[in-house]
Amino acid sequence: MTERPHLWMRHETRATERRAPLVPEDAARLVRDGVAVTVEESPRRAFPLDAYERVGCATAPAGAWARSPADTYVLGLKELPESPHALRHRHIFFGHAYKGQEGAAALLGRFVAGGGALLDLEYLTDPSGRRLAAFGYWAGYLGAALAVLRRRGALDVPLMPLDRARWDAALAATEPEGERALVVxxxxxxxRGAxxxxxxxxxxxxxxxxxxxxxLDRAALLGHxxxxxxVLVTRPVDPLLRPADLDxxxxxxxxxxxxxxxxxxECNVLPVYDTVTDWARPVRRLREGERPLDLIAVDNLPSLVPDEASRAFSADLAPPLSRLGGGDGAWVRCLRAFVRAARSTTTPRRTPRKDTHAC
Known part of the structure; x- marks a missing residue:
């Protein structure tokens, strides 16, 4: 009989992260199926720790995953803390490290140094390449909502998480101005969310x-x-906007x-800025003058609607999580994507554990 995995949901260190990749109701199903689930304390998480305790999860202090057994699967969403440098566990989160993003080599080097593996949620797919769990709808919805509220002078800063009904109400309360909006x-x-x-x-x-x-009809794009x-691309393509287009x-x-x-x-289709924005300063001015141009580029938009976004994501992710450790094809594809990316690092690799390829 295949030994059931130990899943450890870590605390998110980003100050504006409210989501959970696994909500208490879905954690309860995993526990009933024999999966050991440990949940770290996290004061910002939208779901209280005692809700996980009541359904049979173990609990641990924030950051305790680093001292957990080597065969633990560490589950999260956003970036890892800088310590420990060498990562020996199998981590499940959005690594954003396979397309040459800033910091990608350093992150992959940490896994190479420790003999661990990144099972990147962006690459958890079915055989056709469709992602099995994603926050995409909510990211699109909030990206468009913030844009409208900004244009109509109704965007409150700093950004604060709300539920869907309150975001809808905020949008409906603003007066339409005949805007032309393009969703790519x-x-x-x-x-669809946008x-x-x-x-x-x-x-x-x-x-x-x-x-x-x-x-691309660039004139039509600039006419909105x-x-x-x-749009999500996996190889370099012609950009939607070039610096010259801004002028x-x-x-x-x-x-x-x-x-x-x-x-x-190199897959960026909007190479007209070099730094994302955040909840405190969600808007950056790209061009001043008579025809100003603003940018919104918040990279954790779904955390602005944490309850609904977490529940939808968790419902999709829980079934694959229940198949961890059994050689499931989706997790094998995840691991292969990591191995391909890790080959580009130059740090000497520790000998991996024999069970790494079982996912």
Whole structure:
């Protein structure tokens, strides 16, 4: 009989992270299926620790994962703390390290140094390549919502998490100004979320996807007031915006909301900025003057609606988590993606554990 895995949900160190990759109700199902689940204390998490205790999860102090047994699967969402440097566990989170992003080599080098592995949630897919669990809808929804509220002078800063009903109410309370909004990647999860937010705000968006971007009509793109980028690419392509486009004399575009946030990557389709924005300063001015251009590029948008986003994500992720340790194809694909990426590092690799490839 295959030994059941030990899953350890860590505390998120980012100050603006409220989500949980696994909510108490889904943790209860895993526990009933024989999965050992440990949950770290986390005062910012939208779900209290005692809710996990009541369904049979063990608890631990924040950061205790570093001292857990080597065969533990450490579950999270955003970036790891800087210590320990050498990572010996199998970590499940969004690493953003396979497309040459800033800091990618350093992160992969930590896994290489410790003999661990990154099972990146972005690469947890079915055989056709479709992601099994994603926050995309909520990222797109919030990316478009913030853009509308900014244009209409109704964006409260610093950003604060709300539930969906309150975001909808904020959008509906603003007066439509005849904005032209373009959503690129409109047929994907993020694109659908963006379109829903725009329609709630009284805007009928222009929807572009693969066909419309294959031969890009740059003048048409610049002829919109708002651009919401939700497209995800895995290889370099022609950018949607180039620095010269920001100074085009016929530019109507006044606000760009980049949901994808591939800044620093050669796959970035918006190479017109070099740093993401955040909850304290969600908007950055790219161009001043008579035709200003603003940017929104917050890289944890779904945390602004933490309860609904976490529940939807957890419902999708829990079934694959229940198959950890059994050679499940989705986790094997995750591991292979890591191995390919790790080969680009130069740090000497410790001998991996024999069970690493079982996922």
């Amino acid at each position: 990647g409109a047929l994907g999860r993020s694109g 379109c829903d937010a725009l329609e709630t705000a009284g805007i009928t968006p222009t929807r572009w996807d693969v066909e419309e971007t294959r031969d 007031d708002v651009l919401v980028n939700t 085009a004399p016929d530019r109507r575009l006044s606000l760009v909301s980049d949901v994808t946030c591939d800044v620093g990557s």
